[in-house]
Amino acid sequence: MIICSDNTKHTGPDSAPYVLDSADRAEIEHHIHHYDDPRAASIDALKVIQRRHGWVPDGAIQPVADLLGISAPDLEGVATFYSLIFRRPVGRHVIKLCDSIACHLTDYQAVQQALEQKLAIGFGQTTPDNRFTLLPICCLGACDRAPVLMINEDTHFDVAPEQVSALLEKYL
Amino acid sequence: MTSANLGDIKPLTYRIVGNRPITDIKEYEAIDGYLAVRKALGSMSPADVQGIVKNANLRGRGGAGFPAGIKWSLVPMGPDAGTKYLVCNADEMEPGTFKDRMLMENLPHQLVEAMIIAGYAIQAKRAYIFLRGEYVLAAQRLNDAIKQAQAAGYLGENILGSGWSMDLHVHTGAGRYICGEETALINSLEGRRANPRAKPPFPQIAGLWGRPTVVNNVETLSNIPHIINRGADWFKGLSQGKSTDAGTKIYGASGKVKKPGLWELPIGTTAREIIEEHAGGMRDGLRLKAWLPGGASTDFLTPDHLDLAMDFDTIMKAGSRMGTGLVMVVDHTQSMVSAVRNLEEFFARESCGWCTPCRDGLPWSVKMLRALERGEGKPEYLDILQQLTRQLGPGKTFCAHAPGAMEPLQSALKYFRSEFEQGVARATAVQG
DSSP: OHHHHHHTSOOSTTOSOOOOOHHHHHHHHHHHTTSSSGGGGHHHHHHHHHHHHSSOOHHHHHHHHHHHTSOHHHHHHHHHHSTTSOSSOOOSEEEEEEOSHHHHTTTHHHHHHHHHHHHTOOTTEEOTTSOEEEEEESOOSOGGGOSOEEETTEEEOSOOGGGHHHHHHTOO | OOHHHHHHHOTTTTTOOTTOOOOOHHHHHHTTTTHHHHHHHHHOOHHHHHHHHHHTTOBOTTTTOOBHHHHHHTSOOSTTOOOOEEEEEEOOOSTTOOHHHHHHHHOHHHHHHHHHHHHHHHTOSEEEEEEOTTOHHHHHHHHHHHHHHHHTTSSBSSGGGSSOOBEEEEEEOOSOGGGGSHHHHHHHHTTSOOOOOOSSSOTTTSOGGGSOEEEEEHHHHHTHHHHHHHOHHHHHHTTTTSOSSOSEEEEEEEESBSSOEEEEEETTOBHHIIIIIISOSBOTTOOEEEEESSSTTSOOBOGGGTTSBOSHHHHHHTTSOOTTOEEEEEETTSOHHHHHHHHHHHHHHHOOSOSHHHHHHHHHHHHHHHHHHTTOBOTTHHHHHHHHHHHTSTTSSSSSHHHHHHHHHHHHHHHOHHHHHTTBOHHHHHHO
16 A cells, blocks of 8 residues: 555654663563454553553554554554543643533533643643643543542542642642 | 341442452452352353343343343354353443442452353353453452452363363553443454444354454443352342342432432332432432433433333333433533533544544534534524434444434433523524
């Protein structure tokens, strides 16, 4: 296919060659053993890269695809489909605020407003000091303690707008 | 009541005392844990296990209510059946639903035990728990429980000398609601984009890597050890005559009720009992206006429906679906247009984009609902929204995502049409 050869060439600031270190490789290979087809470890592998770098740099796609035995565009298709695989740089801490119906009915909007005022960013943006990225997320499954948000892997329940400043101070 | 007695009426949750999770296998074994595995593998054939689950009339707790025993019975059995898989759908993302999180965080061994029995019943070679990535604590506790079960000989080669072997893995996802759709889940587990697959063939015939695969929800599976221990008749009696459905159900309530939470109750308990008794009623000063019986993809019902039994058939007859059975309440100060706009934004964002009515129809509905919310809607918007409920309805799309999205919209238009009419811009309304 002609179009693929051009699309897989990475240009721009993220085109730096990426070398999978032995720890990354070992962790991905460990995941591959859980499946009857290596490509099933695609999401696990992308998460390994993301844990290391905060996001998945362009240069990582080809070496990870090689390890999984699939094409780079195939892996890119997976990477861009899943909302929690980041294909753009994010801040040191990622805030995921639930905006689904149970949180809507318990006023998540007030929490969103407090976050946006405090950080001076909106959904999908990162603070200039690279400290926080703010994202909306699908129902976090804790609707009895709504509104709910996650910061990195921590879930925070019953979040009130006036608590937002103190909460953010825990993440430097 | 002693815990043994409580186990007779609240099998799924009686072991959780004072919100304390049971993560240690010894502690779980001391309260009849893994007893059902020993019984099933020691004295029952796979056909026996399938038979008892079928007789118990255990219906799928993920929302669809399909009988688990019938699902299993479609799996090819016998020496030539080849490799088979069992998958637990633990991708709990239906807005308003938080029961599977509770079961997995508090009783991880109950799910592991259930999967060993279900795996034995279909003679699976390998099993996966497809867990949403955000459930970090559940992942940790399940992985820990699996390690302990392996060390105790409940998983791995020749389990308890039965000659049957199975391993179990936790697979964590990376977002996208559509992964909860059973065939999209299989694509995702294979490391592909989570687009749904055409049915037939059903996963029981050709699922994961083209092999026979059973996909069951966490709550559905968690019932199985208890059915093995106490029998099909006991399970049928759990509904205490409130429903023709069998078993208990983990019900819940969220929104502005006094005490939101989860309760294991006889299936067929009324929404009135759930909202008024268990959840303590609406917060002071608020009146109930509408409620969703079990998730974002169910039709709104009104206070007139509160005395209906919360079971699959009764709620279906009332024009909605029980879904996951976790009720969400809308109070009298809240706008139905805003609530529906929020729901459709969710569905639009989570559409996988595979088929046109869903990919393009859902954002179109959001655009009109936003205008109505601002009081800037055009008079024709109500008719167009009504048309969309048919054009995105059952049979018009590849999977159930868009039809599910249309359920709250069509019911809100039916019961609260005047709120939508009020969103039509005045100037236009006068001209019209």
